[in-house]
Amino acid sequence: MAHPPFAVTVDLVVLTVRADELCVLLVRRGEEPFRGRDALPGGFVRPDEDLATAAARELAEETGLAVGHLEQLASYGDPDRDPRQRVVTVAHLALVPDQPVPTAGTDAAEARWVPVTQARGLAFDHDRVLADGVERARAKLEYTALGTAFCDGEFTVAQLRRVYEVVWGRALDPRNFHRKVTGTPGLLEPTGETTTRDGGRPAQLFRRGAAEQLHPPLLRADT
Amino acid sequence: MAHPPFAVTVDLVVLTVRADELCVLLVRRGEEPFRGRDALPGGFVRPDEDLATAAARELAEETGLAVGHLEQLASYGDPDRDPRQRVVTVAHLALVPDQPVPTAGTDAAEARWVPVTQARGLAFDHDRVLADGVERARAKLEYTALGTAFCDGEFTVAQLRRVYEVVWGRALDPRNFHRKVTGTPGLLEPTGETTTRDGGRPAQLFRRGAAEQLHPPLLRADT
DNA sequence: GCAAAAGTGTTAGCTGTACACCCATGA
DNA sequence: TCATGGGTGTACAGCTAACACTTTTGC
Missing domain, CATH: 1.10.10.10 (Winged helix-like DNA-binding domain superfamily/Winged helix DNA-binding domain)
Structure with missing residues:
Protein backbone atom coordinates (compact mmCIF):
# COMPACT_ATOMS: atom_id res chain seq x y z
CA MET A 1 0.00 0.00 0.00
CA ALA A 2 1.92 2.99 -1.21
CA HIS A 3 -0.16 6.05 -0.52
CA PRO A 4 0.84 8.96 -2.67
CA PRO A 5 1.14 12.20 -0.74
CA PHE A 6 -1.95 14.34 -0.95
CA ALA A 7 -2.74 17.69 0.55
CA VAL A 8 -6.37 18.33 1.46
CA THR A 9 -7.90 21.78 1.54
CA VAL A 10 -11.32 23.30 1.99
CA ASP A 11 -12.47 26.07 -0.32
CA LEU A 12 -15.49 28.24 0.29
CA VAL A 13 -18.10 29.56 -2.09
CA VAL A 14 -19.59 32.29 0.10
CA LEU A 15 -22.64 33.86 -1.49
CA THR A 16 -24.77 36.82 -0.52
CA VAL A 17 -27.32 39.10 -2.11
CA ARG A 18 -26.40 42.78 -2.10
CA ALA A 19 -27.38 45.72 -4.28
CA ASP A 20 -29.72 43.44 -6.22
CA GLU A 21 -26.89 41.16 -7.28
CA LEU A 22 -25.73 37.71 -6.29
CA CYS A 23 -22.20 38.20 -4.99
CA VAL A 24 -19.38 35.88 -4.04
CA LEU A 25 -16.59 36.53 -1.56
CA LEU A 26 -13.17 36.54 -3.25
CA VAL A 27 -9.66 37.09 -1.94
CA ARG A 28 -6.69 38.40 -3.88
CA ARG A 29 -3.84 35.91 -3.90
CA GLY A 30 -0.60 37.28 -2.50
CA GLU A 31 1.62 34.37 -3.47
CA GLU A 32 2.40 32.08 -6.34
CA PRO A 33 0.82 30.31 -7.99
CA PHE A 34 -1.77 32.68 -9.46
CA ARG A 35 -0.33 35.66 -7.56
CA GLY A 36 -2.54 38.69 -8.01
CA ARG A 37 -5.48 36.66 -9.23
CA ASP A 38 -8.76 36.33 -7.37
CA ALA A 39 -9.59 33.09 -5.65
CA LEU A 40 -12.15 31.56 -3.36
CA PRO A 41 -11.15 31.70 0.31
CA GLY A 42 -9.87 28.45 1.71
CA GLY A 43 -6.99 26.67 3.34
CA PHE A 44 -5.48 23.43 4.48
CA VAL A 45 -7.32 20.99 6.68
CA ARG A 46 -5.56 20.48 10.01
CA PRO A 47 -4.57 17.06 11.24
CA ASP A 48 -7.12 16.95 14.03
CA GLU A 49 -10.19 18.50 12.46
CA ASP A 50 -13.18 17.34 10.50
CA LEU A 51 -13.92 18.71 7.02
CA ALA A 52 -16.96 20.65 8.22
CA THR A 53 -14.97 22.06 11.13
CA ALA A 54 -12.20 23.14 8.79
CA ALA A 55 -14.70 24.90 6.55
CA ALA A 56 -16.31 26.72 9.47
CA ARG A 57 -12.91 27.72 10.83
CA GLU A 58 -11.68 29.07 7.50
CA LEU A 59 -14.90 31.00 7.06
CA ALA A 60 -14.51 32.57 10.49
CA GLU A 61 -10.79 33.25 10.06
CA GLU A 62 -10.88 34.68 6.60
CA THR A 63 -14.13 36.56 6.75
CA GLY A 64 -15.54 36.80 10.27
CA LEU A 65 -18.99 36.75 8.68
CA ALA A 66 -22.17 35.62 10.36
CA VAL A 67 -23.20 32.44 8.60
CA GLY A 68 -26.72 31.66 7.48
CA HIS A 69 -25.99 28.23 6.08
CA LEU A 70 -22.94 26.06 5.43
CA GLU A 71 -22.87 22.75 3.59
CA GLN A 72 -20.45 20.59 1.67
CA LEU A 73 -20.56 21.21 -2.06
CA ALA A 74 -18.23 18.79 -3.86
CA SER A 75 -14.60 17.73 -4.08
CA TYR A 76 -12.14 18.55 -6.84
CA GLY A 77 -8.97 16.61 -7.39
CA ASP A 78 -7.60 16.95 -10.90
CA PRO A 79 -3.97 15.90 -10.75
CA ASP A 80 -2.77 19.23 -12.13
CA ARG A 81 -5.21 21.60 -10.49
CA ASP A 82 -2.39 22.92 -8.28
CA PRO A 83 0.99 23.18 -9.99
CA ARG A 84 2.90 22.73 -6.73
CA GLN A 85 1.63 19.40 -5.55
CA ARG A 86 -1.31 17.08 -5.58
CA VAL A 87 -4.16 18.84 -3.79
CA VAL A 88 -7.70 17.62 -3.31
CA THR A 89 -10.08 20.34 -2.20
CA VAL A 90 -13.42 19.84 -0.54
CA ALA A 91 -15.50 22.82 -1.57
CA HIS A 92 -18.22 24.13 0.71
CA LEU A 93 -21.12 26.43 0.04
CA ALA A 94 -22.00 29.18 2.50
CA LEU A 95 -25.01 31.47 2.28
CA VAL A 96 -24.78 34.61 4.39
CA PRO A 97 -26.89 37.75 4.89
CA ASP A 98 -25.77 40.96 3.24
CA GLN A 99 -23.07 42.46 5.45
CA PRO A 100 -19.92 44.45 4.80
CA VAL A 101 -16.86 42.29 4.54
CA PRO A 102 -14.99 42.70 7.82
CA THR A 103 -12.00 45.03 7.80
CA ALA A 104 -9.48 42.35 7.03
CA GLY A 105 -8.33 41.93 10.60
CA THR A 106 -7.79 38.41 9.45
CA ASP A 107 -5.93 36.20 7.04
CA ALA A 108 -7.62 37.44 3.96
CA ALA A 109 -5.78 40.06 1.99
CA GLU A 110 -8.45 42.17 0.36
CA ALA A 111 -11.46 39.98 0.78
CA ARG A 112 -14.38 41.56 -1.04
CA TRP A 113 -17.75 40.95 -2.62
CA VAL A 114 -17.86 40.50 -6.37
CA PRO A 115 -21.00 39.93 -8.46
CA VAL A 116 -20.90 36.35 -9.69
CA THR A 117 -21.43 37.60 -13.22
CA GLN A 118 -18.08 39.37 -13.03
CA ALA A 119 -16.13 36.65 -11.26
CA ARG A 120 -14.13 35.13 -14.10
CA GLY A 121 -10.57 33.98 -14.46
CA LEU A 122 -10.22 32.82 -10.88
CA ALA A 123 -7.18 30.93 -9.66
CA PHE A 124 -6.95 27.13 -9.83
CA ASP A 125 -10.23 25.55 -10.95
CA HIS A 126 -12.26 28.02 -8.93
CA ASP A 127 -14.30 29.15 -11.93
CA ARG A 128 -15.81 25.72 -12.05
CA VAL A 129 -16.21 25.47 -8.28
CA LEU A 130 -18.01 28.79 -8.24
CA ALA A 131 -20.30 27.75 -11.09
CA ASP A 132 -21.17 24.55 -9.24
CA GLY A 133 -21.83 26.49 -6.04
CA VAL A 134 -24.11 28.98 -7.75
CA GLU A 135 -26.03 26.22 -9.46
CA ARG A 136 -26.41 24.38 -6.15
CA ALA A 137 -27.73 27.51 -4.47
CA ARG A 138 -30.20 28.12 -7.27
CA ALA A 139 -31.43 24.56 -7.17
CA LYS A 140 -31.77 24.42 -3.39
CA LEU A 141 -33.90 27.56 -3.23
CA GLU A 142 -36.51 25.63 -5.16
CA TYR A 143 -37.24 22.96 -2.59
CA MET B 1 2.91 25.68 4.82
CA ALA B 2 3.10 22.42 6.70
CA HIS B 3 0.78 20.02 4.95
CA PRO B 4 -0.19 17.12 7.13
CA PRO B 5 -0.03 13.80 5.34
CA PHE B 6 -3.38 12.70 3.99
CA ALA B 7 -4.39 9.64 2.06
CA VAL B 8 -7.25 10.05 -0.39
CA THR B 9 -9.54 7.21 -1.38
CA VAL B 10 -12.70 6.76 -3.39
CA ASP B 11 -15.51 4.62 -2.02
CA LEU B 12 -18.45 3.41 -4.05
CA VAL B 13 -22.11 3.09 -3.18
CA VAL B 14 -23.21 0.76 -5.98
CA LEU B 15 -26.95 0.27 -6.01
CA THR B 16 -29.21 -2.00 -8.03
CA VAL B 17 -32.75 -3.30 -7.90
CA ARG B 18 -33.05 -7.08 -7.76
CA ALA B 19 -35.73 -9.43 -6.47
CA ASP B 20 -37.88 -6.43 -5.61
CA GLU B 21 -35.29 -5.00 -3.24
CA LEU B 22 -32.85 -2.14 -3.35
CA CYS B 23 -29.42 -3.74 -2.98
CA VAL B 24 -25.92 -2.43 -2.41
CA LEU B 25 -22.66 -4.04 -3.45
CA LEU B 26 -20.51 -4.95 -0.45
CA VAL B 27 -17.12 -6.61 -0.10
CA ARG B 28 -15.84 -8.58 2.86
CA ARG B 29 -12.69 -7.06 4.30
CA GLY B 30 -9.73 -9.42 4.37
CA GLU B 31 -7.40 -7.23 6.40
CA GLU B 32 -7.32 -5.08 9.47
CA PRO B 33 -8.86 -2.80 10.38
CA PHE B 34 -12.40 -4.17 10.38
CA ARG B 35 -11.23 -7.59 9.11
CA GLY B 36 -14.20 -9.80 8.34
CA ARG B 37 -16.65 -6.90 8.29
CA ASP B 38 -18.52 -5.76 5.20
CA ALA B 39 -17.51 -2.54 3.52
CA LEU B 40 -18.22 -0.49 0.45
CA PRO B 41 -15.79 -1.18 -2.39
CA GLY B 42 -13.12 1.44 -2.87
CA GLY B 43 -9.44 2.17 -2.95
CA PHE B 44 -6.70 4.73 -3.06
CA VAL B 45 -6.57 7.43 -5.68
CA ARG B 46 -3.46 7.16 -7.85
CA PRO B 47 -1.04 10.04 -8.28
CA ASP B 48 -1.94 10.70 -11.88
CA GLU B 49 -5.69 10.25 -11.95
CA ASP B 50 -8.75 12.38 -11.41
CA LEU B 51 -11.32 11.54 -8.72
CA ALA B 52 -13.94 10.51 -11.27
CA THR B 53 -11.39 8.37 -13.10
CA ALA B 54 -10.38 6.68 -9.87
CA ALA B 55 -14.01 5.91 -9.09
CA ALA B 56 -14.63 4.44 -12.54
CA ARG B 57 -11.44 2.39 -12.33
CA GLU B 58 -12.27 0.97 -8.90
CA LEU B 59 -15.76 0.11 -10.06
CA ALA B 60 -14.40 -1.74 -13.05
CA GLU B 61 -11.64 -3.46 -11.08
CA GLU B 62 -13.66 -4.54 -8.11
CA THR B 63 -16.90 -5.40 -9.81
CA GLY B 64 -16.65 -5.47 -13.58
CA LEU B 65 -20.23 -4.30 -13.68
CA ALA B 66 -21.86 -2.40 -16.51
CA VAL B 67 -22.56 1.06 -15.18
CA GLY B 68 -25.79 2.93 -15.68
CA HIS B 69 -24.77 6.10 -13.87
CA LEU B 70 -21.84 7.32 -11.79
CA GLU B 71 -21.62 10.57 -9.87
CA GLN B 72 -19.78 12.06 -6.94
CA LEU B 73 -21.70 11.78 -3.69
CA ALA B 74 -19.79 13.51 -0.88
CA SER B 75 -16.50 13.45 0.99
CA TYR B 76 -15.89 12.14 4.48
CA GLY B 77 -12.86 13.09 6.51
CA ASP B 78 -13.34 12.62 10.23
CA PRO B 79 -9.86 12.53 11.76
CA ASP B 80 -10.45 9.10 13.31
CA ARG B 81 -12.51 7.43 10.61
CA ASP B 82 -9.54 5.21 9.75
CA PRO B 83 -7.47 4.07 12.75
CA ARG B 84 -4.29 3.70 10.69
CA GLN B 85 -3.85 7.17 9.32
CA ARG B 86 -5.68 10.26 8.22
CA VAL B 87 -7.84 9.28 5.24
CA VAL B 88 -10.28 11.46 3.34
CA THR B 89 -12.61 9.50 1.11
CA VAL B 90 -14.57 10.86 -1.82
CA ALA B 91 -17.67 8.70 -2.02
CA HIS B 92 -19.35 8.10 -5.36
CA LEU B 93 -22.79 6.82 -6.20
CA ALA B 94 -23.27 4.26 -8.98
CA LEU B 95 -26.59 2.98 -10.26
CA VAL B 96 -26.40 -0.23 -12.27
CA PRO B 97 -28.89 -2.65 -13.85
CA ASP B 98 -29.61 -5.93 -12.12
CA GLN B 99 -26.79 -8.31 -13.00
CA PRO B 100 -25.01 -11.10 -11.17
CA VAL B 101 -21.87 -9.92 -9.42
CA PRO B 102 -18.98 -11.11 -11.55
CA THR B 103 -17.14 -14.21 -10.38
CA ALA B 104 -14.54 -12.34 -8.43
CA GLY B 105 -11.85 -12.55 -11.06
CA THR B 106 -10.85 -9.26 -9.59
CA ASP B 107 -9.69 -7.51 -6.46
CA ALA B 108 -12.85 -7.98 -4.53
CA ALA B 109 -12.97 -10.88 -2.12
CA GLU B 110 -16.58 -11.96 -1.99
CA ALA B 111 -18.29 -9.00 -3.53
CA ARG B 112 -22.03 -9.54 -3.30
CA TRP B 113 -25.41 -7.84 -3.34
CA VAL B 114 -27.03 -7.11 0.01
CA PRO B 115 -30.45 -5.50 0.52
CA VAL B 116 -29.85 -2.03 1.92
CA THR B 117 -32.23 -2.81 4.76
CA GLN B 118 -29.82 -5.50 5.95
CA ALA B 119 -26.59 -3.61 5.41
CA ARG B 120 -25.68 -2.52 8.93
CA GLY B 121 -22.49 -2.47 10.91
CA LEU B 122 -20.27 -1.72 7.94
CA ALA B 123 -16.58 -0.92 8.32
CA PHE B 124 -15.34 2.65 8.84
CA ASP B 125 -18.15 5.20 8.51
CA HIS B 126 -19.72 3.31 5.63
CA ASP B 127 -23.11 3.04 7.33
CA ARG B 128 -23.41 6.77 7.01
CA VAL B 129 -22.03 6.86 3.48
CA LEU B 130 -24.52 4.22 2.41
CA ALA B 131 -27.40 6.10 4.02
CA ASP B 132 -26.38 9.28 2.21
CA GLY B 133 -26.12 7.40 -1.08
CA VAL B 134 -29.54 5.82 -0.73
CA GLU B 135 -31.11 9.14 0.14
CA ARG B 136 -29.42 10.77 -2.85
CA ALA B 137 -30.71 8.05 -5.17
CA ARG B 138 -34.24 8.38 -3.80
CA ALA B 139 -34.18 12.14 -4.19
CA LYS B 140 -32.76 12.10 -7.71
CA LEU B 141 -35.42 9.73 -8.99
CA GLU B 142 -37.93 12.47 -8.32
CA TYR B 143 -36.64 15.02 -10.76
C1' DG C 1 -64.37 -17.81 -21.56
C1' DC C 2 -61.31 -16.38 -17.80
C1' DA C 3 -57.31 -14.43 -15.59
C1' DA C 4 -53.71 -11.27 -15.96
C1' DA C 5 -51.22 -7.51 -17.30
C1' DA C 6 -50.96 -3.40 -20.70
C1' DG C 7 -52.73 0.66 -21.85
C1' DT C 8 -56.75 4.59 -22.42
C1' DG C 9 -60.51 7.77 -20.82
C1' DT C 10 -62.54 10.52 -17.52
C1' DT C 11 -63.36 13.27 -13.57
C1' DA C 12 -62.55 15.70 -9.17
C1' DG C 13 -59.43 18.37 -6.64
C1' DC C 14 -55.32 20.87 -5.91
C1' DT C 15 -51.78 24.35 -7.20
C1' DG C 16 -49.50 27.63 -9.92
C1' DT C 17 -50.39 31.80 -12.75
C1' DA C 18 -52.25 36.02 -13.91
C1' DC C 19 -54.33 39.95 -12.68
C1' DA C 20 -58.15 42.99 -10.59
C1' DC C 21 -58.65 45.00 -6.46
C1' DC C 22 -58.31 46.86 -1.66
C1' DC C 23 -55.21 48.57 2.44
C1' DA C 24 -51.98 51.58 4.92
C1' DT C 25 -48.65 54.82 4.94
C1' DG C 26 -45.67 59.37 3.51
C1' DA C 27 -45.60 63.52 0.99
C1' DT D 1 -55.34 63.11 -2.73
C1' DC D 2 -51.85 60.87 -4.95
C1' DA D 3 -48.00 57.70 -5.32
C1' DT D 4 -46.10 53.57 -3.47
C1' DG D 5 -45.65 49.27 -2.02
C1' DG D 6 -48.23 45.51 1.11
C1' DG D 7 -51.61 42.23 0.99
C1' DT D 8 -56.35 39.61 -0.59
C1' DG D 9 -59.83 37.60 -3.96
C1' DT D 10 -60.78 35.18 -7.93
C1' DA D 11 -60.83 32.80 -12.35
C1' DC D 12 -58.44 29.81 -15.48
C1' DA D 13 -55.08 26.26 -16.90
C1' DG D 14 -52.37 22.24 -15.98
C1' DC D 15 -51.23 18.55 -13.26
C1' DT D 16 -52.08 14.62 -10.07
C1' DA D 17 -54.87 11.01 -8.06
C1' DA D 18 -58.31 7.78 -8.40
C1' DC D 19 -60.54 4.49 -10.86
C1' DA D 20 -63.77 2.57 -14.64
C1' DC D 21 -62.87 0.58 -18.82
C1' DT D 22 -60.83 -1.54 -23.08
C1' DT D 23 -57.05 -4.37 -25.30
C1' DT D 24 -54.19 -8.39 -25.94
C1' DT D 25 -52.17 -12.27 -24.62
C1' DG D 26 -51.87 -17.52 -22.23
C1' DC D 27 -54.46 -21.24 -20.38
Missing part, protein backbone atom coordinates in the same frame (compact mmCIF):
# COMPACT_ATOMS: atom_id res chain seq x y z
CA THR A 144 -35.75 24.18 0.68
CA ALA A 145 -36.24 27.17 2.95
CA LEU A 146 -32.67 28.31 2.29
CA GLY A 147 -33.71 31.66 0.85
CA THR A 148 -33.97 32.90 4.42
CA ALA A 149 -30.27 32.16 4.93
CA PHE A 150 -29.56 35.27 2.86
CA CYS A 151 -31.73 37.44 5.09
CA ASP A 152 -31.01 39.11 8.40
CA GLY A 153 -32.74 38.15 11.61
CA GLU A 154 -35.85 40.14 10.77
CA PHE A 155 -36.99 40.67 7.23
CA THR A 156 -40.04 41.34 5.10
CA VAL A 157 -41.62 39.12 2.50
CA ALA A 158 -40.49 41.57 -0.16
CA GLN A 159 -36.85 41.27 0.95
CA LEU A 160 -37.10 37.50 0.76
CA ARG A 161 -38.66 37.76 -2.65
CA ARG A 162 -35.84 40.01 -3.80
CA VAL A 163 -33.44 37.25 -2.78
CA TYR A 164 -35.19 34.73 -4.96
CA GLU A 165 -35.41 37.14 -7.88
CA VAL A 166 -31.72 37.97 -7.72
CA VAL A 167 -30.54 34.40 -7.32
CA TRP A 168 -32.71 33.16 -10.14
CA GLY A 169 -32.48 36.26 -12.29
CA ARG A 170 -36.20 36.11 -12.81
CA ALA A 171 -39.09 38.30 -11.70
CA LEU A 172 -41.67 36.72 -9.42
CA ASP A 173 -45.24 37.78 -8.87
CA PRO A 174 -45.27 39.59 -5.50
CA ARG A 175 -48.82 38.55 -4.69
CA ASN A 176 -48.36 34.86 -5.38
CA PHE A 177 -44.97 34.79 -3.70
CA HIS A 178 -46.47 36.32 -0.60
CA ARG A 179 -49.21 33.74 -0.45
CA LYS A 180 -46.78 30.91 -1.03
CA VAL A 181 -44.27 31.75 1.70
CA THR A 182 -46.78 32.88 4.31
CA GLY A 183 -48.93 29.87 3.57
CA THR A 184 -46.14 27.35 4.13
CA PRO A 185 -46.38 26.31 7.77
CA GLY A 186 -43.18 26.78 9.75
CA LEU A 187 -41.33 28.71 7.07
CA LEU A 188 -41.75 32.19 8.55
CA GLU A 189 -42.50 33.34 12.08
CA PRO A 190 -44.23 36.72 12.34
CA THR A 191 -42.61 39.03 14.86
CA GLY A 192 -45.65 41.30 15.09
CA GLU A 193 -43.51 44.28 14.14
CA THR A 194 -43.80 46.28 10.95
CA THR A 195 -41.35 48.38 9.00
CA THR A 196 -41.70 52.06 8.37
CA ARG A 197 -40.45 53.30 5.06
CA ASP A 198 -41.07 56.25 2.84
CA GLY A 199 -44.12 55.58 0.77
CA GLY A 200 -46.11 52.43 0.76
CA ARG A 201 -47.87 50.37 3.33
CA PRO A 202 -45.64 49.08 6.15
CA ALA A 203 -44.70 45.43 5.82
CA GLN A 204 -44.83 42.77 8.49
CA LEU A 205 -41.50 41.52 9.79
CA PHE A 206 -40.70 37.84 9.98
CA ARG A 207 -38.05 35.57 11.41
CA ARG A 208 -36.80 32.27 9.99
CA GLY A 209 -39.13 29.44 10.99
CA ALA A 210 -38.26 25.86 11.79
CA ALA A 211 -39.18 24.44 8.38
CA GLU A 212 -36.23 23.22 6.32
CA GLN A 213 -38.03 21.85 3.32
CA LEU A 214 -40.40 23.62 0.98
CA HIS A 215 -43.15 21.31 -0.17
CA PRO A 216 -44.45 21.66 -2.76
CA PRO A 217 -41.40 23.33 -4.27
CA LEU A 218 -41.22 26.82 -5.67
CA LEU A 219 -40.02 26.38 -9.23
CA ARG A 220 -37.82 28.86 -10.99
CA ALA A 221 -38.78 28.19 -14.59
CA ASP A 222 -41.69 26.89 -16.56
CA THR A 223 -41.52 28.26 -20.03
CA THR B 144 -34.27 13.19 -13.11
CA ALA B 145 -34.54 10.32 -15.55
CA LEU B 146 -32.16 8.23 -13.44
CA GLY B 147 -34.64 5.44 -12.86
CA THR B 148 -33.64 4.10 -16.26
CA ALA B 149 -30.06 3.68 -15.01
CA PHE B 150 -31.30 0.66 -13.05
CA CYS B 151 -32.77 -0.95 -16.16
CA ASP B 152 -31.18 -3.02 -18.90
CA GLY B 153 -30.93 -1.82 -22.46
CA GLU B 154 -34.50 -2.73 -23.26
CA PHE B 155 -37.20 -2.65 -20.63
CA THR B 156 -40.93 -2.23 -20.16
CA VAL B 157 -42.78 0.53 -18.40
CA ALA B 158 -43.73 -1.94 -15.69
CA GLN B 159 -40.09 -2.80 -15.03
CA LEU B 160 -39.27 0.87 -14.72
CA ARG B 161 -42.21 1.33 -12.39
CA ARG B 162 -40.98 -1.56 -10.24
CA VAL B 163 -37.68 0.30 -9.90
CA TYR B 164 -39.41 3.37 -8.57
CA GLU B 165 -41.59 1.35 -6.23
CA VAL B 166 -38.65 -0.54 -4.78
CA VAL B 167 -36.42 2.50 -4.36
CA TRP B 168 -39.14 4.53 -2.73
CA GLY B 169 -40.84 1.67 -0.92
CA ARG B 170 -44.16 2.95 -2.12
CA ALA B 171 -46.75 1.61 -4.55
CA LEU B 172 -47.45 3.71 -7.63
CA ASP B 173 -50.53 3.69 -9.80
CA PRO B 174 -49.58 1.74 -12.95
CA ARG B 175 -51.89 3.72 -15.21
CA ASN B 176 -50.76 7.16 -14.12
CA PHE B 177 -47.11 6.11 -14.08
CA HIS B 178 -47.43 4.84 -17.63
CA ARG B 179 -48.91 8.08 -18.83
CA LYS B 180 -46.31 10.13 -17.01
CA VAL B 181 -43.21 8.38 -18.36
CA THR B 182 -44.47 7.84 -21.88
CA GLY B 183 -45.74 11.40 -21.99
CA THR B 184 -42.41 12.95 -21.06
CA PRO B 185 -40.67 13.75 -24.34
CA GLY B 186 -37.23 12.21 -24.70
CA LEU B 187 -37.44 10.03 -21.63
CA LEU B 188 -38.15 6.73 -23.36
CA GLU B 189 -37.52 5.57 -26.92
CA PRO B 190 -39.86 2.85 -28.17
CA THR B 191 -38.03 -0.02 -29.84
CA GLY B 192 -41.15 -1.31 -31.58
CA GLU B 193 -40.64 -4.71 -29.98
CA THR B 194 -42.91 -6.27 -27.38
CA THR B 195 -42.35 -8.85 -24.68
CA THR B 196 -44.07 -12.20 -24.49
CA ARG B 197 -44.88 -13.48 -21.07
CA ASP B 198 -47.28 -15.94 -19.57
CA GLY B 199 -50.59 -14.24 -19.03
CA GLY B 200 -51.29 -10.66 -19.74
CA ARG B 201 -50.97 -8.42 -22.71
CA PRO B 202 -47.43 -8.05 -24.10
CA ALA B 203 -45.72 -4.83 -23.17
CA GLN B 204 -43.85 -2.45 -25.44
CA LEU B 205 -40.10 -2.34 -25.00
CA PHE B 206 -38.27 0.94 -24.55
CA ARG B 207 -34.72 2.22 -24.48
CA ARG B 208 -33.34 5.10 -22.41
CA GLY B 209 -34.01 8.40 -24.14
CA ALA B 210 -31.88 11.50 -24.24
CA ALA B 211 -33.78 13.37 -21.51
CA GLU B 212 -31.87 13.84 -18.27
CA GLN B 213 -34.35 15.89 -16.32
CA LEU B 214 -37.91 15.06 -15.43
CA HIS B 215 -40.08 18.12 -15.47
CA PRO B 216 -42.42 18.37 -13.77
CA PRO B 217 -41.01 16.01 -11.15
CA LEU B 218 -42.53 12.75 -10.02
CA LEU B 219 -42.96 13.08 -6.29
CA ARG B 220 -42.60 10.21 -3.89
CA ALA B 221 -44.69 11.39 -0.98
CA ASP B 222 -47.65 13.60 -0.32
CA THR B 223 -49.20 12.55 2.92
